[in-house]
Amino acid sequence: MALLLLSLLLLCARSPEPAMAGDPFAYFDWEASYQSARPLGVAQKVIAINGQFPGPPLNVTTNWNVVVNVRNALDEPLLLTWHGIQHRKTPWQDGVAGTNCPIPAGWNWTYRFQVKDQVGSFFYSPSAAPLHRAAGGYGGIVVNNRDVIPIPFPFPDGDLTLFIGDWYVKSHKDLRRSLDAGAPLGPPDGVLINGLGPYRYNDTLVPPAISYERINVEPGRTYRLRVHNVGVSTSLNFRIQGHSLLLVETEGSYTSQQNYSNMDIHVGQSYSFLVTMDQNASTDYYVVASARFVADPDKLTGVAILHYSNSQGPASGPLPAAPDDQYDTAFSINQARSIRWNVTASGARPNPQGSFHYGDITVTDVYLLQSRPPELIDGQLRSTINGISYIAPSTPLILAQLFNVPGVFKLDFPNHPMNRLPKVDTSVINGTYKGFMEIIFQNNATTVQSYHLDGYAFFVVGMDYGLWTDNSRGTYNKWDGVARSTIQVFPGAWTAVLVFLDNAGIWNLRVENLDSWYMGQELYISVVNPEEDHSDKTPLPLPDNTIFCGALSSLQKEQSHRFQYSGASRVGKTVSAAMISTTWLAATWLLYR
Ligand SMILES: *[C@@H]1O[C@H](CO)[C@@H](O)[C@H](O)[C@H]1NC(C)=O
Ligand SMILES: *[C@@H]1O[C@H](CO)[C@@H](O)[C@H](O)[C@H]1NC(C)=O
Ligand SMILES: *[C@@H]1O[C@H](CO)[C@@H](O)[C@H](O)[C@H]1NC(C)=O
Numbered sequence: 001m002a003l004l005l006l007s008l009l010l011l012c013a014r015s016p017e018p019a020m021a022g023d024p025f026a027y028f029d030w031e032a033s034y035q036s037a038r039p040l041g042v043a044q045k046v047i048a049i050n051g052q053f054p055g056p057p058l059n060v061t062t063n064w065n066v067v068v069n070v071r072n073a074l075d076e077p078l079l080l081t082w083h084g085i086q087h088r089k090t091p092w093q094d095g096v097a098g099t100n101c102p103i104p105a106g107w108n109w110t111y112r113f114q115v116k117d118q119v120g121s122f123f124y125s126p127s128a129a130p131l132h133r134a135a136g137g138y139g140g141i142v143v144n145n146r147d148v149i150p151i152p153f154p155f156p157d158g159d160l161t162l163f164i165g166d167w168y169v170k171s172h173k174d175l176r177r178s179l180d181a182g183a184p185l186g187p188p189d190g191v192l193i194n195g196l197g198p199y200r201y202n203d204t205l206v207p208p209a210i211s212y213e214r215i216n217v218e219p220g221r222t223y224r225l226r227v228h229n230v231g232v233s234t235s236l237n238f239r240i241q242g243h244s245l246l247l248v249e250t251e252g253s254y255t256s257q258q259n260y261s262n263m264d265i266h267v268g269q270s271y272s273f274l275v276t277m278d279q280n281a282s283t284d285y286y287v288v289a290s291a292r293f294v295a296d297p298d299k300l301t302g303v304a305i306l307h308y309s310n311s312q313g314p315a316s317g318p319l320p321a322a323p324d325d326q327y328d329t330a331f332s333i334n335q336a337r338s339i340r341w342n343v344t345a346s347g348a349r350p351n352p353q354g355s356f357h358y359g360d361i362t363v364t365d366v367y368l369l370q371s372r373p374p375e376l377i378d379g380q381l382r383s384t385i386n387g388i389s390y391i392a393p394s395t396p397l398i399l400a401q402l403f404n405v406p407g408v409f410k411l412d413f414p415n416h417p418m419n420r421l422p423k424v425d426t427s428v429i430n431g432t433y434k435g436f437m438e439i440i441f442q443n444n445a446t447t448v449q450s451y452h453l454d455g456y457a458f459f460v461v462g463m464d465y466g467l468w469t470d471n472s473r474g475t476y477n478k479w480d481g482v483a484r485s486t487i488q489v490f491p492g493a494w495t496a497v498l499v500f501l502d503n504a505g506i507w508n509l510r511v512e513n514l515d516s517w518y519m520g521q522e523l524y525i526s527v528v529n530p531e532e533d534h535s536d537k538t539p540l541p542l543p544d545n546t547i548f549c550g551a552l553s554s555l556q557k558e559q560s561h562r563f564q565y566s567g568a569s570r571v572g573k574t575v576s577a578a579m580i581s582t583t584w585l586a587a588t589w590l591l592y593r
């Protein structure tokens with residue numbers, strides 16, 4: 001019965017029209033280039049978008065069509081990926097090596113995708129090479145709800161985005177060389193907030209002449225703060241002196257609203273907090289992001305300033321205290337478990353989020369994915385999942401699948417850790433379209449890792465220490481586990497998620513810790529819509545601007561390089577159906593013929 005109800009709901013939820021038509025378009029012209037900056041007082045090259053670091057926001061509304069023309073003015077191939085955006089029907093807009101040929105240096109390429117049935121806080125970041133993000137290139141994505149659908153809290157007086165992340169003064173190329181030489185990255189040099197170094201809260205710890213972020217607010221107002229950990233590999237604790245953080249959303253799901261005095265935000269994760277400016281303005285206040293589970297967090301602390309318009313003076317006193325548990329993840333794991341889905345709140349659609357009763361659905365596939373500390377494979381330091389270290393082929397998987405290029409990848413990823421020597425391979429999970437997959441991440445490495453799945457949000461149903469066993473299912477949250485796309489796995493512990501594979505494509509599952517990602521800790525899940533269910537045209541035909549590479553290079557036309565850099569973005573509400581069809585449907589090939 002529940003299943004029948006669910007199917008009905010899904011039928012209603014997935015409207016049959018091939019989208020796009022009628023929905024507004026938002027256009028962005030972006031140029032990615034190096035820019036010099038000194039966030040920690042040392043001059044270095046960062047990746048800026050339209051001269052900004054962090055990059056400009058992508059601020060759109062549910063169901064809008066987003067068109068982003070990206071010019072690559074770097075000296076390396078570039079892609080941007082849209083963290084948490086699901087790219088329904090257009091998996092080739094995902095911007096990772098398995099879905100797109102990279103944009104060569106000096107070329108431009110236009111992403112076109114619809115932010116279908118999503119609301120919330122996400123971010124974009126460079127992704128052709130994992131370590132690009134260590135140089136910046138990131139920015140916020142805000143997907144607003146349609147006016148007719150209420151948000152589950154009073155409309156905030158302001159909307160602010162904060163990027164927090166660990167930072168190295170070495171360039172991304174030097175970091176890459178270090179890993180290539182088999183040397184771990186070592187501790188970062190600091191923590192940035194919005195691309196800026198720490199406020200000088202202590203003369204010994206912070207050198208002079210560092211620019212810091214100042215957040216200007218009005219007393220008595222309530223702001224929505226969207227906080228993203230865009231760093232390399234460090235979990236951070238976020239807090240604001242004298243203010244509580246009311247958690248309301250994470251990665252596209254409204255949470256049960258709860259106050260926190262601080263929140264652990266792991267690499268790649270996004271949270272929205274409501275913060276009320278309810279303190280007196282005798283001083284400014286510290287905004288802090290400090291490293292978790294490290295020996296000397298003082299050296300790895302980002303500090304910004306919260307400044308009331310009627311503030312009487314600078315922030316003072318010690319920084320608000322971090323949880324006092326350097327080598328104990330118990331506080332953190334309990335905090336993670338306390339984050340719940342608000343099942344009665346509406347998400348992108350008027351019906352409650354919780355009308356998708358994930359706990360009632362029968363699991364069709366189980367994957368136990370185990371990681372180990374990095375190890376030598378053929379003399380190279382590599383990270384693995386189930387003993388396999390991913391190697392990206394020169395032909396993106398999705399193009400190889402569409403054009404039947406043989407030998408690029410194998411659909412043979414093992415569903416449990418294999419008792420054999422680790423190897424380097426291009427092995428992909430064969431997902432079942434509209435199957436319900438249970439994935440258990442088992443972390444046998446020594447640091448916190450976060451896993452991110454493209455194309456989907458998964459339900460976080462369990463997290464605990466030790467080895468996962470069948471009995472662990474008894475502890476699963478089958479009711480209000482939050483749906484999100486990035487989840488942490490503590491060392492010596494496991495995290496279990498459930499995901500409904502209704503989005504056809506080939507989707508990247510990776511660790512967000514950039515060093516481990518670079519060393520091969522990722523895989524792809526292939527989800528093929530069988531021919532008989534092609535009624536809803538998923539996916540759409542390949543766009544006509546597709547870049548070809550690898551075995552398909554001969555299909556690539558020369559680019560004329562006549563891109564005019566304007567640095568502007570605009571929103572157009574009316575685009576004719578004719579224009580849409582020429583832009584979108586000019587491709588020659590269909591996925592299933
Ligand atoms: C997004 O744009 C809307 C206007 O379209 C504006 O009201 C809102 O403040 C913007 N949000 C952010 C986060 O910039
Ligand atoms: C859940 O959402 C409902 C509906 O918007 C809202 O009224 C309620 O306050 C929310 N509950 C919590 C605990 O956040
Ligand atoms: C600054 O930090 C140093 C090193 O941790 C510490 O010894 C000193 O007490 C701090 N100074 C102040 C004013 O807090």
Ligand SMILES: *[C@@H]1O[C@H](CO)[C@@H](O)[C@H](O)[C@H]1NC(C)=O
Pocket residue numbers: 244246257258259276278
């Ligand atoms: C959160 O804390 C604020 C005070 O900062 C309080 O007004 C509010 O009622 C609290 N909300 C919840 C859901 O506990």
Ligand SMILES: *[C@@H]1O[C@H](CO)[C@@H](O)[C@H](O)[C@H]1NC(C)=O
Pocket residue numbers: 280281282
């Ligand atoms: C403002 O708050 C500070 C710290 O809580 C307190 O010491 C001070 O007396 C307060 N000032 C006023 C004017 O309320």
Ligand SMILES: *[C@@H]1O[C@H](CO)[C@@H](O)[C@H](O)[C@H]1NC(C)=O
Pocket residue numbers: 411430431432433
């Ligand atoms: C992948 O799974 C589909 C069913 O979902 C099956 O028909 C196909 O044979 C599988 N492919 C391989 C290579 O195992």
Ligand SMILES: *[C@@H]1O[C@H](CO)[C@@H](O)[C@H](O)[C@H]1NC(C)=O
Pocket residue numbers: 443444445446491492493
């Ligand atoms: C990794 O696995 C080994 C062997 O099962 C075990 O001894 C070790 O404690 C595990 N370490 C972690 C961090 O899980």
Ligand SMILES: *[C@@H]1O[C@H](CO)[C@@H](O)[C@H](O)[C@H]1NC(C)=O
Pocket residue numbers: 069108109110545562563564
């Ligand atoms: C490159 O940019 C130009 C506009 O400057 C645009 O007409 C062209 O379609 C873009 N190329 C691709 C492949 O998107």
